[in-house]
Amino acid sequence: MNRLETMKAFVTVAELGSFTKAAEKLATSNQLVSKYVSQFEAQLGVRLFNRTTRRVHLTQEGEQCLQHAIHILERVDDMQNHFGQIQNAPKGLLRISSPVSFSTLHLAPLIRDFKKQYPEVSINLELSDRKVDVIEEGFDVVLRIGHLKSSSLIAKKIASVRLVLCAAPSYLETYGAPTHPEELNPSHFLRYSYLDYAASENPLMKVLHASSQNYQSGLAANNGEILMAAAIAGEGYIFQPTFIVGEALKQGKLKTILNDFAPETMGLYAVYPHRKLLAPKLRVFIDFMSDYFGEPPYWDQY
Structure with a gap:
């Protein structure tokens, strides 16, 4: 039995979490995919999947094997590509x-x-x-x-x-520029509703997380450009990526604050x-x- 075929069957089942879906993707039968995976397990002498009636899950050995198998298949692909097995123009x-x-x-x-x-x-x-x-x-x-x-x-x-905290010059003139995250006014936080503020130990992120959990007033939106427009109008401060606010920063419509507390890029x-x-x-x-x-x-x- 071709070892590359058994390895390919194993990787496909691991990616899709299902023998049936793997068989559909490989245009073969469920029984043949199962046979390939069993043969691959026999070749390695380890159990790669824990099987239930609804889904298959990788064992610890399976997780380790997956990375090796993917690397091997990619190297084979690179070799084939290098020697002209794929000559078609991109289309x-x-x-x-x-x-x-x-x-x-x-x-x-x-x-x-x-x-x-x-x-x-x-x-x-x-x-x-x-x-x-x-x-x-x-x-x-x-x-x-x-x-x-x-x-x-x-x-x-x-x-x-990069994510930056910023506000309009008019806002900073009215409320002052904070020197520590604890000085931020939670009610002035213009919150992006899709960002997980709790996923960091950064002091600024902790304060923003607390503000988002106890949200009494202000504005929340799932669109950064809407929040940026509100910040430019002086309605509060925002925490947004520079690919959104970069032009406003360049034009002086917004200014970054608390740069020393900026999170990891x-x-x-x-x-x-x-x-x-x-x-x-x-x-x-x-x-x-x-x-x-x-x-x-x-x-x-x-």
Whole structure:
């Protein structure tokens, strides 16, 4: 039995959490996938999955094996690509999911320039700030912002993302510039409702988390541009990425505050599934994005 086929079956089941879904993706039978996985377990001498009636879960040995198997399959793919097994020009439909504000502010020029270079690739872009499931929802690539946890997906960093606390000069003239997070007025916090403020030990994040938990007044929204407009009008202070507020900071409409308490820089990542053969359309898009925004990205040059 081909060891690469058994390894591929194992990785596919691990990614999808189901023998049935793996069989559908591999265009084979459920019984054959199960046979491949059992053979792979026999080859290694370890149990890779704990099976229930509804789902399969990786054992500790399975978690360790998954990373090795993915690496091996990727190296095989690289070898095949290097020796010309994939010669087709990039073409076809590329399905992308991306955060709303980042896309409206920065993604349109990138897609325009990408299309000029690769006219045979069509783009279906869906904007959403929720965490979409790349595999289940059929996306080729998803753009995500944050500190990503390890998973069976590939995550390539595209650009740095800084979060800053800022307010309008008129607000600071009225209420003064704070020197410590404890001096912030919770009722003036213009809160972004999708951000997990509790995920850090940073003093500023702790204060913002407390403000968001005891929210009595002010404004909360799931769109950073709405919050930025309110901050520019002097209605309060915001905690937003510089790709949203960078231009307002450059024009002096907003000023950063409590810079000494700024949290760790995050990243913009391209997240996509492990695949035996990475489609040329996806490979060139990821490579194109990697060099597009610069480092530091242009929105931080103010």
